[in-house]
Amino acid sequence: MSQILRVALVAGEASGDILGAGLMRALKSQHPAVEFIGVGGPLMQAEGLTSYFPMERLSVMGLVEVLGRLPELLARRKRLIRTLIDAKPDVFIGIDAPDFNLDLELKLRQAGIKTVHYVSPSVWAWRQKRVLKIRDACDLMLTLFPFEAQFYVEKNVPVCFVGHPLADAIPLEADRQAARAALGLPKDGQVVALMPGSRGGEVARLGGLFLDAAERLRAMRPGVHFLLPCANAERRQQLEALLAGRNLPLSLLNGRSHDALAACDAVLIASGTATLEALLYKRPMVVAYRVASLTYRILKRLVKSPYISLPNLLAQRLLVPELIQDEATADALAQKLSPLLDGGHAQTEGFDAIHRTLRQDASNTAATAVLALIETR
Incomplete structure (x- = not known):
């Protein structure tokens, strides 16, 4: 031609x-x-x-x-x-x-x-x-x-x-230490990324819940540090209001979600495109999802898929925990997240295979x- x-x-x-x-x-x-x-x-x-x-x-x-x-x-x-x-x-x-x-x-x-x-x-x-x-x-x-x-x-x-272009762009093995240095974090210690979504409605439904879960997890693992990327200035303001009165060892980031994923050991994350990014960074995750009760009842009738998160859809099996609607409580999220800080190898091995398929x-x-x-x- x-x-x-x-x-x-x-x-x-x-x-x-x-x-x-x-x-x-x-x-x-x-x-x-x-x-x-x-x-x-x-x-x-x-x-x-x-x-x-x-x-x-x-x-x-x-x-x-x-x-x-x-x-x-x-x-x-x-x-x-x-x-x-x-x-x-x-x-x-x-x-x-x-x-x-x-x-x-x-x-x-x-x-x-x-x-x-x-x-x-x-x-x-x-x-x-x-x-x-x-x-x-x-x-x-x-x-x-x-x-x-x-x-x-x-x-x-x-x-x-x-x-997927992201699978081409994100390396097969991300440099955790370089990401921690870029964010001013110590080399050692356990780090959890909190990612409740980029839209106001998502943060309203999940932001406080994720912070409650972080407090429960800190009680179980006192040395843990949290990273919370903010999609924009409006989300930062919203999250700062939710953080008022809490005493969490937490770094609030302006954007830099990829740095947070590269730096962390595990992720608490809203269902959506960000779960693919967490998968490609090979970070074990717990996925949560909440919507208005009427919306949930309608979607439950309409949606034919057995899973809601991209990692599970791509694996065609329950690779990552999905806590949906009433199941998404602070205690349940912390209980699912805690063992992943010890490695989460079953998840990350599955993530690596998916990454190679998408490249x-x-x-x-x-x-x-x-x-x-x-x-x-």
């Missing part, structure tokens, strides 16, 4: 901007002439994307917030469909943001444009009928995890497992799959 390729991409949030930028770099390295159009953030724009409007206009979370912005989102998607059909890209790549991108992909594919969706929605866990829409909308699904690819194979959706040179693997799709025209 020596001609100029026109590649359209749409990312809706920061994580998609990171994935998109990596994919764009890989495409440029594999093809001599390529131009990029669509919607992306600063990282994708730095790689050469002409963004039709700011990515932040698609970054909206929560039902009420989405409803309030729905007219704008629908209007933007309608205009974007017309613009991209007129631009006739060789391929369109929707990066995550399935509620926005799948409808966009469907219209573009109906207009004869090849379509790729990068990052599978959680159809294997709930709302499985979405796979029918995905089958109609996508010429190719790129998945980060192997169990997702198996699901699509069973549903007759063209799929390529590309691995697929994700961006280049994804780029190769996209270029192969273009060649099938």
Whole structure:
């Protein structure tokens, strides 16, 4: 393929901007002439994307917030469909943001444009009928995890497992002593990272609980020190209020979650993407999850998966403890966490095997799959 390729991409949030930028770099390295159009953030724009409007206009979370912005989102998607059909890209790549991108992909594919969706929605866990829409909308699904690819194979959706960029970026063996030195911690002594989430609602539900669990654990292991990364200034303020009146040996960090994971011996963590990062750093963990009681009752009926945390989904077995809703008490969390400070080897051996499976040179693997799709025209 020596001609100029026109590649359209749409990312809706920061994580998609990171994935998109990596994919764009890989495409440029594999093809001599390529131009990029669509919607992306600063990282994708730095790689050469002409963004039709700011990515932040698609970054909206929560039902009420989405409803309030729905007219704008629908209007933007309608205009974007017309613009991209007129631009006739060789391929369109929707990066995550399935509620926005799948409808966009469907219209573009109906207009004869090849379509790729990068990052599978959680159809294997709930709302499985979405796979029918995905089958109609996508010429190719790129998945980060192997169990997702198996699901699509069973549903007759063209799929390529590309691995996870974090697995490529994080070393197979992190330097604990260097991380402790960077954080001003002593070389010896047991260190526990507390990671109750990056959103205000998560911290409201789990922040106080994790600090209660830390107090219980300190009573069991008096020499333990705690690390608590704050996602942003708002979360730091929220956590400082929760720490008032407590006497915990704790370092409150501005960001630096990867340093905290590298430095610690074990992690108490909210279910979510951060559990993958803890896995890749080979740090034994206890996973907790709490939502509003009505939300929990609804999700319990909808979710088909036996596990909620990525380590267990990837292992396809109960590798890490999951304490959900009422089971997530301070005493229970401390009791599960304490023995992990002695090594947690059963977990870390499983983590190492998963890390090696996910190390697929994700961006280049994804780029190769996209270029192969273009060649099938």
